[in-house]
Amino acid sequence: MLDAVVVGAGPNGLTAAVELARRGFTVALFEARGTVGGGARTEELTLPGFRHDPCAAAHPLAVSSPAFRALPLDRYGLQWLHPELPMAHPFPDGTAAVLARSVAETAASFGPRDAGAYRRLVEPFLPRWDTLVRDFMSLPLTALPRDPVTLARFGLTGLPPSTWLMRRFTGERARTLFAGLVAHVMAPLGGFATGAVGLVFALAAHARGWPLARGGSQSLSDALAAYLKDLGGAVHTDFEVKRLDDLPPARAYVFDTSPTALARIAGLGRHYDGYRYGPGVFKIDYALDGPVPWTAEAPRRAGTVQIGADSHEIGAALRAASREGRAPDRPFLITVQPSVVDPTRAPEGKHVFWVYGHVPHGWDGDLTEAIERQLERYAPGFRDRVLARATAGPAQLAARNANYVGGDIATGAVSGLQALLRPRLSLFPYRTPHPAVFLCSSATPPGPGVHGMSGHNAAKAVWRRLRRT
Ligand SMILES: Cc1cc2nc3c(=O)[nH]c(=O)nc-3n(C[C@H](O)[C@H](O)[C@H](O)COP(=O)(O)OP(=O)(O)OC[C@H]3O[C@@H](n4cnc5c(N)ncnc54)[C@H](O)[C@@H]3O)c2cc1C
Incomplete structure (x- = not known):
């Protein structure tokens, strides 16, 4: 009998498995996809030689994560690359505010x-x-x-x-x-x-920057998986878990899944019926012929670039997607330009470019035109640089990863009390009504993002139980 079986090889599932294996427990991990990574993976989505991150690309939370900082991931190939500027926010007048490493530089960009x-x-x-x-x-x-x-x-x-x-x-x-x-x-x-x-x-x-992982976010997931194997853990891919009986006997089962999927798989009835999912995103990965032709100078040096003319436009875009059930006319965009800092991501002189905007939960339209109209406001001539694009709306995101229900990349609305207390009002969010079943995905605190801390916290609940029994 194994000590623990983990279902799902996203950052939280991998971290939970590593934390348990490090403490001497026998662990096996089962992942539905052909490769590990979940929301931290890298694929050639457009053209040969262009390595895209379909999900997470910028890593302010990973580099600050107490869980990752305690693991020897650099020995397994993880290397953080820091762009000159963590983030820039251009304005329609051709200037930009910046989020720099230095507080003084950031403050100066806001005006006196x-x-x-x-x-x-x-x-x-x-x-x-x-x-x-x-x-x-x-x-x-x-x-x-x-x-x-x-x-x-x-x-x-x-x-x-x-x-x-x-x-x-x-x-x-x-x-x-x-x-x-x-x-x-x-x-x-x-x-x-x-x-x-x-x-x-x-x-x-x-404090620690907004770096990118050299070679793409997959290298973080691969480092976690390689460390897990060195610790004696087993990793099984192409294995979608549909019922608890699909899994080998174990003293604990740890799920890096949505709460509703967990309820279905582990027979927990209506326990998570009150859990709410949030709006979705529409993602585009571009292969570009050159760098993005930003009008302002600062975004050319930034890893991440936010697009939204002012706080009203951003607020309106969020309301449209989360409350009004329609796609925003002027979507707020988060964009990441990995090849500004990482030449391994595209052939020489070419670039990969990452962008998403918010859309309603389960929306089935095409946001490409609205996204490119927004980009052209701040980078005229952008469209002329496009060699290829790969688009993914809510349905495609959910098909690739069951955790992104309706395209909700946070695996649960980050609003109301659920922003902090997820998946239910409980002091022990990682436990479930089944004493041997635990939840470790971003549906538990501290919530979405690549930081592994939900996995770390859940593992702690598991090893306390395993040591008691
Ligand atoms: C487009 C997009 C952009 C993002 N950008 C960023 C960013 O820049 N920075 C950042 O920090 N975060 C970002 N995120 C969020 C981040 O990726 C997630 O919050 C994070 O990956 C959550 O980790 P997790 O381990 O909880 O779940 P996931 O990473 O979603 O992993 C869950 C894993 O479980 C597997 N699984 C699910 N059900 C089963 C089953 N029944 N059987 C077997 N396996 C199963 C899935 O295949 C998947 O591999 C982004 C996400 C998306 C989609």
């Missing part, structure tokens, strides 16, 4: 009126970032906070809606960049705890 307000917002937390990130990514109750005072202060600043926090800024440049940061988790700007979302991304940029 908001520079001080920005410094006062981030500087108190920065020296304590590593402790803060561990404390809030371990909520609720998986570890006692190491610095409860800073965590409480962070909560007071971040738990209110981001619209409150943005009132600190008098100008639109800082507000727009901050609204864009909040929109990374597809939460309406006025939602509970959305201030914390923007703050986390800003602090992460200053």
